[in-house]
Amino acid sequence: MGGLTINRPAALNALNDQVIRELDEALDSIDLDSIRCLVVTGEGQKAFVAGADIGQMSGLSNAEGEAFGKLGNDVFRKLETLPIPTIAAVCGFALGGGCELAMSCDIRSDTAVFGQPEVGLGITPGFGGTQRMARLIGMGRAKELLYTARKVKAPEALAIGLVQGVYPAEQLMEEALKMAQR
Numbered sequence: 001m002g003g004l005t006i007n008r009p010a011a012l013n014a015l016n017d018q019v020i021r022e023l024d025e026a027l028d029s030i031d032l033d034s035i036r037c038l039v040v041t042g043e044g045q046k047a048f049v050a051g052a053d054i055g056q057m058s059g060l061s062n063a064e065g066e067a068f069g070k071l072g073n074d075v076f077r078k079l080e081t082l083p084i085p086t087i088a089a090v091c092g093f094a095l096g097g098g099c100e101l102a103m104s105c106d107i108r109s110d111t112a113v114f115g116q117p118e119v120g121l122g123i124t125p126g127f128g129g130t131q132r133m134a135r136l137i138g139m140g141r142a143k144e145l146l147y148t149a150r151k152v153k154a155p156e157a158l159a160i161g162l163v164q165g166v167y168p169a170e171q172l173m174e175e176a177l178k179m180a181q182r
């Protein structure tokens with residue numbers, strides 16, 4: 001089994017284009033003959049990924065924004081269609097692009113806070129969250145979360161089917177690895 005950690009804790013693992021490109025390279029470098037399940041996580045216990053990098057996005061031109069959106073969508077789609085099972089082990093904040101990253105994995109286990117706060121920034125989710133969330137939790141619930149930016153904690157995330165397991169932070173990785181092993 002393989003592990004992939006988003007490692008930018010000073011910015012709560014926020015996704016700038018460098019991180020997304022490195023994620024792309026990491027996905028390309030997986031040896032699918034030896035790695036049969038991938039666990040994706042974020043460095044530290046405070047955040048899985050706190051979103052796309054707001055500072056970087058705020059300086060983008062329209063064309064650059066479109067390219068950034070395409071990059072994120074392409075890489076998340078690559079993760080979604082990876083021919084091995086993927087598990088997001090989500091500890092802490094999974095907001096915006098972080099929630100979208102978790103939703104691009106096959107299964108999510110967490111001790112976390114999910115949400116799509118983009119409307120508060122005057123933008124829409126840009127990496128496929130509107131589509132994946134509706135498929136995971138149903139249209140009505142997805143619209144409520146996307147339109148209001150309400151954050152969802154682990155027990156509710158479990159109840160609505162956004163995640164498949166909830167564990168204390170210190171057990172999360174062990175449980176994710178156990179599931180991957182199975």
Ligand code: DAK
Binds near residue numbers: 011012015051052127
């Ligand atoms: N981007 C950049 N830096 C971030 C960040 C983010 N999303 N989230 C946190 N950080 C940085 C903070 O700026 C801070 O940096 P320093 O000031 O220390 O240098 C550091 O991480 C620690 O954060 P805080 O000091 O804020 O920590 P707190 O515990 O006080 O708060 C928090 C934690 C998660 C509640 C807070 O950091 C927060 O609200 N963060 C922003 C969450 C958010 O709004 N995420 C959604 C981002 S929007 C599109 C393409 C992409 C997207 C949309 C459209 N198109 C092409 C159309 C994607 C959108 C998003 O993901």
